[in-house]
Amino acid sequence: MAIIVQKYGGSSVADAARIREVARKVVACKAEGNGVVVVVSAMGKTTNELIALAREFSQTPPRRELDMLLTAGERITSALLSIAIAELGSEAVSLTGSQCGILTNDRHSDARIIEVRPIRVEDELAAGRIVIVAGFQGMSYKREITTLGRGGSDTTAVALAAALSAERCEIYSDVDGVYSADPREVKAARHLPEISYQEMQEMAAAGAKVLNAQAVEFAKRAGIAIYARASFAPGRETVVRRDAPAEPHGVAAVVTERGVAWVRFMGRAVTEGCLDILEAAERTITPVKELRFQWPGAEVSWARGSFVVSTSLIPDWERARAAFLEAGRGELEIVEGLGAVSLIGVGINRDTRNVQKAVRILRELNAPIFSLSTSGFRISLVTDGAHLEAAVREMHAAFVENGVAPPSFTDL
């Protein structure tokens, strides 16, 4: 029996009618002879509503308590979907992250999955039941309820797919896959029928919200294909699979991220205060991955350290900002309202031609460059918010529309 893991995001289970529709899709998948595991998010805006409730009491609610609070959302959806499936005459059982054997570290609100022991899931599948899993949550080795951070239900789905040796993992949302740029920002954006794990990871790290980066990491390690599809509009999909070919190809996508801040150390802060500041970052931002350390901004003297922060990923940026400034003791500058534009593509950093071209495009737009960083398959530039839209349009035109198209994997 092939095992299929499906994941439905918040908008796909936003109300009773949609949950009923999802129930029908799930039952149809089971009827095809598959073992079906369904991971669900909280309904619609439930998570935001619960966070708002918590904020009625505190601007800095303890993360452990926030996890206890938020996990209720996914449990409600899982029980309701299970009831809807039972009503269609199929047997379904809802399970919490803990019941699925999703073991995490104890970093509340951004836990990482350490191990998946899906014994209960396997038992239920063997008994012919459809398994509905509350996404986004796990249990730490301290037996505490944890959450997996933004997009964590994707991670639940892929981690379970890997642990169950599933045939594939289908991620349903309100978009039909991955595009070469956000279609709302770039009209010429192309739908990508396929993309490699690495490129998808870089896109997620660069701020694309389609798939969670840790989820893609799990899929890559287990060699499981992810199918990103629209829940209620069958048709196109993006398949995320197989490591990129060694041959370099062009830019696959241009990704933007807003709400970026640039933090610069000055004077003694560079040598003496730096550790204090990093400690403040650790204390206030906690998931340090959110503090994406880049090398010093291109326009900044090498003698002066700087880093870039994705403020939208930080639960309480105002507090983090205050902690930074206090730790910096007057020798720290924070520039807010910036944006990052990132180019993603296998081998685009084999030489510096793409970096040079990207910098030239921003210079021609008179867009300031606060930071430039490259990694495996990514070039990221931070500019100000005012120039961001033009920057992404020009980059997409120069690199995707008139660039070298990435080869389709099926052509290889």
Added chain:
Amino acid sequence: MAIIVQKYGGSSVADAARIREVARKVVACKAEGNGVVVVVSAMGKTTNELIALAREFSQTPPRRELDMLLTAGERITSALLSIAIAELGSEAVSLTGSQCGILTNDRHSDARIIEVRPIRVEDELAAGRIVIVAGFQGMSYKREITTLGRGGSDTTAVALAAALSAERCEIYSDVDGVYSADPREVKAARHLPEISYQEMQEMAAAGAKVLNAQAVEFAKRAGIAIYARASFAPGRETVVRRDAPAEPHGVAAVVTERGVAWVRFMGRAVTEGCLDILEAAERTITPVKELRFQWPGAEVSWARGSFVVSTSLIPDWERARAAFLEAGRGELEIVEGLGAVSLIGVGINRDTRNVQKAVRILRELNAPIFSLSTSGFRISLVTDGAHLEAAVREMHAAFVENGVAPPSFTDL
């Protein structure tokens, strides 16, 4: 360190302002040097809203799934109260029923607590933290999430108080304790400063909603006093404690219950169909305790069996009703819209004088008697809904206002 267990019902935590008020009360109790464990219900009407959500999908949602759904309500309250306490500068930790070691049987939606292993609670108390417990829930030996039935948060509180050898258990609600009758029905109802465990149990079994019967059973076995108080109107309270003295005393309270149905076996059903019908009851009503078996109604020939059902306790009475009628094969009669009036008091059944007096009162009102039953400290009569109000008023006047007052335990 004395341990105090407090329980706050749904109306006491209905909104942010009330939760903040509860947080202050809890912190004050801790400041007096106590170890404090707080059991909470779901906020206001949350449980009913979740049930309504489930009913959008099914009139008969699987009980296991309903438990998964409903337990989310108490978890949300526990996390929010914990956040509110943290904001006041005290350390609090919210725990699920499972984390508190509340182990139950696997009868979903009406599980019984088998054992309480409050190791985690003890550890948190020893660490100086206030422990906030999601009420109404436990974990079965199958590692399934279960709920304890109506009023189950009371049971959570008392069972924890017993397991922790707490000094006392305080149950906060919107009423300031127990009355000799429902003050909305009987103007002359008296507040009872004290009541014995047994009387309280009989009252709960007779339909009084002040305290859950299983909760009182736990308190009795562990010898823990229950203080029933109003959350936001300090003043009067009812202390439930100490087994009643062996000496009989008068009627302590008159309790009414609406939504009672009377099921009568006819013809062959009495001998042949009876087991089928009981099987149907078992299947549809599941918690068989809800099918309170009384002896045959006083007005019915002894040759014919009958029993009384509290329809309001049955999640789906329409379905149960249909199952009964089917199993009865035309030899079953169901009379709905009835009500029970019960007299509660230690020793009131030492002889039959009280029963005779009660029957006489109903006869004088021309109220039909469908069933008469007695147990330890209780006399229950089932009459029709139209006569119920007059019946309770007359009973209260005859037995409580003009009867022998129960002795105060402090006088003994």
